[in-house]
Amino acid sequence: MAQARLWTDVDVFMQSAIAAAKPITAITKAAEGVVSAAAHGYSTGDYVLINAQGMSELDGRIFRVVSVDAGQFKLEGEDTTLYADFSSGSAQKITFGTTLATLTTVNASGGEPEMKDTTPISAKQKSSIPGLSSASEYKFDSLWDPNDAGLKAAKAASNTKAQRAFMIVFADGARVAFYGYISANLQPTGSTGDVVKTPVNITAQGALTSYGS
Numbered sequence: 001m002a003q004a005r006l007w008t009d010v011d012v013f014m015q016s017a018i019a020a021a022k023p024i025t026a027i028t029k030a031a032e033g034v035v036s037a038a039a040h041g042y043s044t045g046d047y048v049l050i051n052a053q054g055m056s057e058l059d060g061r062i063f064r065v066v067s068v069d070a071g072q073f074k075l076e077g078e079d080t081t082l083y084a085d086f087s088s089g090s091a092q093k094i095t096f097g098t099t100l101a102t103l104t105t106v107n108a109s110g111g112e113p114e115m116k117d118t119t120p121i122s123a124k125q126k127s128s129i130p131g132l133s134s135a136s137e138y139k140f141d142s143l144w145d146p147n148d149a150g151l152k153a154a155k156a157a158s159n160t161k162a163q164r165a166f167m168i169v170f171a172d173g174a175r176v177a178f179y180g181y182i183s184a185n186l187q188p189t190g191s192t193g194d195v196v197k198t199p200v201n202i203t204a205q206g207a208l209t210s211y212g213s
Contacts, residue, residue: 005170007106012140014153014182015165016097018049021090027055033080037091038071047094048073049165049179054087055080060206062094062165062177077211094165100150102143103200111136111208136178136204144188144196154184154200166202173213180204 026036035050042048046065052058058080066076073091113130145151157164164182169175183201190196 003172005172005174009171011169012100012103013096013167013169014098014100014150014157015094016153017095018165019093019095021051021092024050024052024086024089024091027052027058027080027086027089029080029083031079031081032066033058033075033078033083034072035075035091036072040068040071040073040091042068042073042091042093044068047096047165047167047177049092049094050075050089051091052086052089054085055083055089057083057207059089060179062167062179062209064177064209064211078209096165096167098150098153100140100142100154100200102145102148102151103140104143104197105141107139109137109139110134110204133207135180136208138202138204140200140202141197142184142200144186144198146186151184151186151198151200154182155186157182158184163205174211175213176208176210178202178204178208179206 022037022040024035024037028034042065044065044067047062050058050061050063063075063078065073067074111133113133115128116131117128119126163179165179167175167177180203186198188196188198
């Protein structure tokens with residue numbers, strides 16, 4: 001039976017720093033992909049943003065480093081066996097030092113493939129195949145507090161249209177990480193007698209990566 005989780009005691013983190021890019025020379029096709037990058041300096045448990053040409057399944061995604069070796073590191077739980085051939089790319093270590101502590105409600109959408117009609121004129125029933133997946137999007141309500149450090153950082157990223165890494169961590173340690181754009185103009189909204197809130201929306205630019213702990 002699947003484990004049930006609650007939207008309580010949940011932390012949402014945003015990137016506070018991103019390190020200089022380390023060139024990647026190869027990524028293996030394996031049950032857990034091994035990345036070759038000379039003098040990467042990463043440690044087990046670090047989170048890295050992967051930019052990958054060729055192996056597009058990894059491009060623009062956040063991964064946790066599960067083990068390191070001289071000039072190599074492994075992507076935890078990411079089965080690259082059937083992925084396309086890697087050609088070039090880079091990795092950047094992410095620091096999740098900004099907490100978005102004022103979020104209240106959350107709605108998620110996107111991530112599903114757009115179905116493309118393949119029905120021939122001879123058919124008596126329609127057929128379709130999956131095309132590109134839509135971008136995953138999180139829409140939050142947040143308490144309106146223009147002095148909150150997390151909201152101020154979110155607004156700064158929104159104003160400059162800068163991409164950031166994000167991580168949602170549940171009470172039991174399960175988490176989801178992704179990279180994308182945040183929209184947070186700190187415009188107050190609500191209704192008579194209600195708590196003043198402001199919308200915070202995040203749109204992922206790559207697939208989400210999930211970990212059970």
